[in-house]
Amino acid sequence: MTLTHRQEIPLEETWDLNDLFLSDKDWEQARQHVEKEAEKLSLFTEKIGERAENLANALQAREALMKKLVPIVTYATLSLSSDGTNASAQGNASLAQSTQALVQAELAKLEAEIIKLPEAVIEQFQQENELLQSFHVFLDKLLESKPFSLSSETEEVLASLTPILTNPYSTYLTSKAADMTFPDFIGANGEQKPLSFARFEDQYELSANTEERRHAFITFDDTLKQYEHTYAKLYAGEVMKQVTLARLRGYDSVEHMLLHSQQVTPTMYHNQLDIIYKELAPHMQRYAKLKKDVLGLESFGFSDLKAPLDPEFEPPTTYDQAYETIIEALKPLGEDYSRMLVKAKNERWVDRADNIGKATGAFCSSPYGYHPYILLTWKDTMRGAFILAHELGHAGHFYNANDAQPLHATRPSTYCIEAPSTMNELFLGNHLLASTDDPRMKRWVILQFIGTYYHNFVTHLLEGEFQRRVYALAENGTPLTAITLRETKQAVLSGFWGDAVEITERAGRTWMRQPHYYMGLYPYTYSAGLTAATKAYTLYQDQGQPVIDQWLSMLRAGGTLQPLELFKLAGVDMEKKETIQDAVAYVGSLISELENSYQ
Structure with missing residues (x-):
């Protein structure tokens, strides 16, 4: 029994990403368009404190940009999740991260300008403009974060550094999907059995045969042990990032910051x-x-x-x-x-295949304006x-x-x-x-x-x-x-x-x-x-x-x-x-x- 490559999986067992984009070429065109649109967002940040209409126009532009970004990030993320060994998917995921960082940097500028406005002015604008009332959820959350916001320049820099700040997470996922391989282990009857992250968690960990279950666990852990210090360094970096951000923003603790959000x-x-x-x-x-x-x-x-x-x-x-x-x-x-x-x-909202490079576990992604996508590994x-x-x-x-x-x-x-x-x-x-x-x-x-x-x-x-x-x-x-x-x-x-x-x-x-x-x-x-x-x-x-x-x-x-x-x-x-x-x-x-x- 061997592990299956993605291209060998029956179509009906995979999700249909064509509902997002028909091809990588279409996706790339949309990605470049979003980057150009993001650069125009700064035009809306001028004079947003002068008239209610200006603020409403800026928030409309923000919402429109986010709607265009959602399918781009989703397509890249889902492609990588279905096969982390695919070089094209890896490259697209990196490009999507860069685009997301660019957009977030522009959004940070806009949000910093809004936060500068006195709350009384925002309340007055909302009373004057019906459209602004529909953005009350966003504005309320933004004002809640005001005491912990940094300067507009710092917020922009942090937003542009998103690919770096999220690198521990993306590196962990890439390592699991693309680099971490497991040797075969000896099954209950002495036969060689193939092992992967997904097969361990979805099959062998649940095995009724004690010998098989324990042998799989030992082989699985032996491989984890080879990555132990690297993963510890990755996770330590993630934790210290959060601790540092909490201190910079003036939260009582990292728990306070994460719970506040x-x-x-x-x-x-x-x-x-x-x-x-x-x-x-x-x-x-x-x-x-x-x-x-x-x-x-x-x-x-x-x-x-x-x-x-x-x-x-x-x-x-x-x-x-x-x-x-x-x-x-x-x-x-x-x-x-x-x-x-x-x-x-x-x-075909559900990807239930079992293939090399597929992300482990299960999740649901629900891009706005499109239908949800579900990933799992089906074992009958x-x-x-x-x-x-x-x-x-x-x-x-x-x-x-x-x-x-x-x-x-x-x-x-x-x-x-x-x-x-x-x-x-x-x-x-x-x-x-x-x-x-x-x-x-x-x-x-x-x-x-x-x-x-x-x-x-x-x-x-x-x-x-x-x-x-x-x-x-x-x-x-x-x-x-x-x-x-x-x-x-x-x-x-x-x-x-x-x-x-x-x-x-x-x-x-x-x-x-x-x-x-x-x-x-x-x-x-x-x-x-x-x-x-x-x-x-x-x-x-x-x-x-x-x-x-x-x-x-x-x-x-x-x-x-x-x-x-x-x-x-x-x-x-x-x-x-x-x-x-x-x-x-x-x-x-x-x-x-x-x-x-x-x-």
Whole structure:
């Protein structure tokens, strides 16, 4: 069995980037046009403080430029994600970064001029000009950042340095996709098995065969170890960049800066990490011990955490079958939502191929003015259906928000991003439960639910805890070496799993697997989203259709409200600790059900 090259993949398994551009030539023409348009933006910055009309014209020009930039960056990013070994895609990604930096530099000039205006003048202009009122979301966010803004010249320089400032992230992605190769490993029956990042995370890590699973983990980690010091240097650079920017801008801490951009208070952030880390740990330790007993393992290590509990029972499925099940499960969200799901399948919004150079994991990109694009690696497992439903949740979110809101007001705080996606997983799981009387099938669905909470409340939550400790170390002046990062990750894992899981040096290196660390304080928001979704689904079970109507209103609201108010629109109060504690207790009840099924 060999790994497949991109050009060998059947067309129906790939996404259709022609909906963005028909060719690289068309893309290049559009890119050059945007750069020329960006240079004209400075014409609108003159005299914006003299008349309301001048400010309105400047914001219209900004919005028009951003609309043209979006497909250019999206096309380059998606091309590289589908095959990081493609030299043309690598070159286009670099060009797109340069264009984006040029545009951002021009936008920084404009925004700096707006920030100079007295707030009273902006308020007066908004009263005088109806068009300016439609830009209130953008203007409000800009004014919120005013106390932390630097001089217009400095902001322009920082914006133009975007390719340099984002280099740790892009280098990490390129290294994973294009440079990092894994040797074959010895499978359960002594045969040679090919290994890649995607195959490890989507297949071997989930293997029912303990020998195969552990051998794959060792070979996988042996390769990670070869990059450990380089990746530590990359990540340390990213962290110090954020720490330095926070100090330059006058924030109390890097956390303060990153949370400010999310419109999240430190209390909200720390509650999410503290409550789940402390209160979920006993439940998950029970889960690990149950898994060890059921699988009959003498020892239980990190590589065993995703071993299937009932490997001989896997509901047969294909991509088409799974997709139809998802459509049926999400019918409560309405006819418009169902039509979107059908379009997504028929119009090739999803790239499900498994090829050399493809980005790992799964994501959804939703360019404004176009349809969403989903990347995943399909393995004919029903667990894959949950991943697909999750990404379709992101697609449904921005399909609605992009339709209802102007570009500058479509994206809510990242604190809210994972709620629509995890809500879809809850719909799918409960649909499957209601569709069967088979005790074994019901247990399987419970395991999928636990998988969803494991992904968001364990994997990403522990990443968030790791980030919190790393930023604290950096601000205290501790060098972020490979050893420091590994030991920090080990401490986070050991503190959560206790004596239920053997946490070794190999487990400590798992911090190297995720790109999320280069995306600000993103990992913890997965747990925030699932917390909100859990509460909303509970409300739906009690109250029915009115909750769905509220949920869809929240999707369409996009980024027009701050996260607390946005969730309240859906009937969820994230200021209450009980909202988080109830979600943790629900996970505990799932594990209790699982324990009872084995008695």
